Amino acid sequence: MQNQPSLRSFAQNYLALRYFVHIGFNGYNYRGWQKQARVVTVQEVLQEKFSEAFKKPITCIGCGRTDAMVHAVQYFFHFDYYEQLHSDIKFRLNKALPDDIAIFDIIPMDGYPHAQFDAVERTYNYFVHTHKNPFLKGLSSLYELSDLNLELMSKAMNLIPKYTDFSLFCKTPMKNDSNICNVRSVDLFASPNAERLRFQITADRFTKGMIRIIVKRLLDIGTGELSIDEFEGILSGKNRPSEITIAYPQGLYLTKVTYPFLDIPQRPEFASVFEVNGDSGWKKI
Secondary structure, rough: OOOOOHHHHHHHOOOOOOEEEEEEOOHHOOOOOOOOOOOOEEEEEEEEHHHHHOOOOOOOOOOOOOOOOEEEEEEEEEEEEEEEEEOOHHHHHHOOOOOOOEEEEEEEEOOOOOOOOOOEEEEEEEEEEEEOOOOHHOOOOOOOOOOOOHHHHHHHHHHHHHHOEEHHHOOHHOOOOOEOOOOOOEEEEOOOOOOOOEEEEOOOOOOOOOEEEEEHHHHHHHHOOOOHHHHHHHHHHOOOOOOOOOOOOHHHHEEEEEEEEEOOOOOHHHHHHHOOOOOOEEEEO
16 A cells, blocks of 8 residues: 555645745846756755755746846745744845845745736836935946936936837747736936936836836936837837837846735835935935
C-alpha cells in the first residue's frame, strides 16, 4: 500500500499562504525588476535573500516590470509560503537586503490575489532638473534646458487622457497583445524656482517605455521642437514619428499601486528626498 502524503506535505503543496510585500527601491544599480541572465535585478536580489531566510526557494511575483535604473517608491510583489511568518521576519530580511531595497510591510492575504494582474491603478512620477545638481545625481534626470514653455507643456499633457491607444508611445508595441491604456489623470508640477519639474501620470496600465517617451515629447514641446498639433497627431496615430526618442531612466518612479483590496499610502520620506535648497513645495502648472 502506498504511503499517504503527510499533512505537512499537503499544506506545502496545496495550502500555501499568500503574502503581499510592500517595498521601495532605488533602481540606479539594477537592470530593472525582472530577473535576467548575467545582470543584477531587484527580483533576483529579493528571491535570493528570501530563499536564504526561509531555507527553501521563494519566487517573488512583481506588480510589473521596471526598466534599468528606474526607481519605485511603492512596489508590491507576492510570494507563497506554507507557514505563518515569524514576527521578526521583516527586520531580518531588511538587515540582509542591500541599502537600496527596503521592505515596508509584509501582508498576509485572503485567498490568492495576484500582485500584477489584480492591480487596478498605477501612478508614476518623472523628475527633471534643468541645472546641474550633484545631490540629485541618480535621483532625477538632468536636462539643461532654459526658458521651457511650461504652460504649453501642461496644455499638451492634458490631451493625453483623451486617447487610449499608446502604440506610438511604446518601445515594443508589436510584442503586446494590446497597447490600450486608460489614463485617468495627468499633472505637471514645478518647484518654486522652476528649475525642477515633476510629471505625474496615473493609469490602469502602461506600455513599455510609455512614460519616458511621453516626457521626452513634452520636453520637445517646451523647447519648441514639437508643436501641440504634432503631439496630438502622434496620440491619435495620424502622425507616425520616424523614430522613438525616450527620456533618461533615472528620473522615473513608480509611486503608487492600488488594488481593490489594498490601498496603502506611499511613504512620506518620498517627498523629502526632493526638497533641495529650501524648495519645499511643488506648484501645479
